[in-house]
Amino acid sequence: MQRMWTFIHKLGSPPWFFAFSGTLVRWLLPVTVLLLALGACWGLLVAPPDFRQGNSYRIIYIHVPAAVVALAGYYVMAIAGAISLIWRIKMADVAMRAAAPVGAVLTGIALVTGAIWGKPTWGAWWVWDARITSMLILFFLYLGVVALFEAYENKAAAAKACAVLTLVGTVNIPIIYKSVDWWYSLHQPASLKFTGESAIDASMLYPLLVMIAAFYLLFAVSVLLYMRAELVWQHRNASWLRQRLGTS
């Protein structure tokens, strides 16, 4: 147990984290690329099409993972924000700042692929379906955090303000998702289900799980890379970084 605490404590120190994340990314990136390629080929070429929607259903293998990780990314941002607010750990600020743009891009991917999927399936580029609408609101929440961060001159205060905003957002996300579901069922007879919870056949479920894992890994890699770039800039005059760069 003690070892775990020292590990978490060391995560907070920039030199240690910089080295640790370096090796982590060196291993994680190839694994992510491999998983993405495997999942994509499996979903695109091997898995059978949906009997009702045909091949356009294959977009599920990128739409659902992006949506799932985008939502998880917001919670990761909120946790990092809470840590930076409560224990004032600067590294948590850096993590939150890195997670915001990555989450926003993932939400964007989920929206775009959802729209492209809607065209052949429902004949419209934009369908006011409950899940797509909730995803759009999540996208606005992400934009709000990124915009708030850019608006502050003092970046330390900006990180704290964004932490408060993400915490307020996190409390509201379940309420937003639930209210949008009720709104959707209020105006729409429940017959038209978008990605219905119909039991997905195993041959489709496995590539989906592989792609979800790949997207989670990619989120981690991208956040770590953003954090490393930010650390290099924050500590550009620090001696530990100069020595490290001097040698490597």
Next chain:
Amino acid sequence: MALLAAAEVAIERGERRLLHGVNLSVDSGQVWQVLGANGVGKSSLLRALAGLARLGVEGSISRFEPLLYLAHAPAIKGALSPFENLRCHPACDIISTRAQIELALQAVQLRGFEDQPVGSLSAGQQRRVALARLLLSDARLWLLDEPFTALDRSGCEWLEECVRRHVGAGGAVIFTSHQPSRFGELQQDLDLAHYAVS
């Protein structure tokens, strides 16, 4: 009896470090004048000592008594009368009667203006309404940011007398000002030039 103790305080503004290594211990009966050129960080230090600034402030600041902080901005609502402004001043947690507030307003030569909207008073008079707060607070430590600006001669003398009485009764004052030291031997100087980062 120490009212405030600051150890190894460093202040940053944006990426630039303004001050570092500031040590200060304020006991009752002391008057401290914070000296320094414009932009060296006098107001920033005062805000840090008051507890308003935490980001970009390192070192430990311990406050042992409630304090009164008088900033450039007077915290006075133009729409309200001087009486209303002093009665429900956000930082003041003392309940003052009408008579006590009128007494304070008389002390700053604002007799007859008690119930007139502060917006219709002159800048100097509005400054006096803010200064009247000093008479209605039980804080032993006063942090005054440029208190003598926009005050005429009689106002400065009144404020000087007020500070002497406060310090005599066991209080302490830290103030920033460009005017030469007014309190002679009673006063100690904190020249920020020693702590500035070139």
Next chain:
Amino acid sequence: MLSADRPHLSLLAAFGRQFRRHGQALMASLAEVANPLLFFFMVVTLFPLGLGPDPTQLAAMAPGVLWVVALLASLMVSARMFASDFEDGSLEQMALAAHPLAVLALGEVVAHWLATGFLLALVSPLFALMLGLPSQGLGVLVVSLLLGTLCLTLIGAVGSALTVSIRRGGLLLSLLIIPLNVPVLIFGTAAVTEAVRGGDPSTWLALMGALAAGMLALVPLAVGAALRISLDS
């Protein structure tokens, strides 16, 4: 320096003092109070101009239109909520007060709600009649707007506290809080629509009440933290 035995303010008295202080400052400038009402009035008249005078169509859209305009009105008002206190230094003094900043800020927010959202809710039947909302929907409209504008003002307070130190923070404020206002809009419109249809709106009003209660409890904490951060930047 006064002797220390002077009576001190209780928390409730401090809350009431801030409430009165902000209320008097708001009531003094009638423009600040009249603005949202005039805004509501003018924007409601835009919809028939845009959608055509056909009464049946307008009546069908009335709940949604009224609620969206109420949301926009509260958004417009929220931008100025802490601005005057930030500029004149009152916010700094509130942060240094003996009582928690969250409670003092809540005093201000409630005063702000009474001067804006509350009046909006009371006047809204007038605008509802303009759009031809059936009479059975009027009562529920007022009740849902009373609870709704309280929620909108509280969320607006968080947005205002976060952007008070930013110049031209108005546009950013709407980006921050519109997503958070979505549930309130959905519950409010659903309640009025249900009432117009003759159904029982109590479920939606209960949800709105729960939202209001939850926000009254949690939002002041966020507002207090956000104000301290804005003062510090």
Next chain:
Amino acid sequence: MYFESLAAAWHMEGHGGYVWLAYALTATALVLMVWLPLARHRRHLRWIAADQRRQVADSP
């Protein structure tokens, strides 16, 4: 492989355009998510190297 030939895989009974468009857009976005931070990292490293050269040049 579900499809008989690569052409069938490209065509996907009419839905190919949508599916490949979605995958292409996503692929570029994912690549950018990795490449942009790396580019920023390199840019910062170049700045540090230039700063070090400046410091060496200044001190005699």
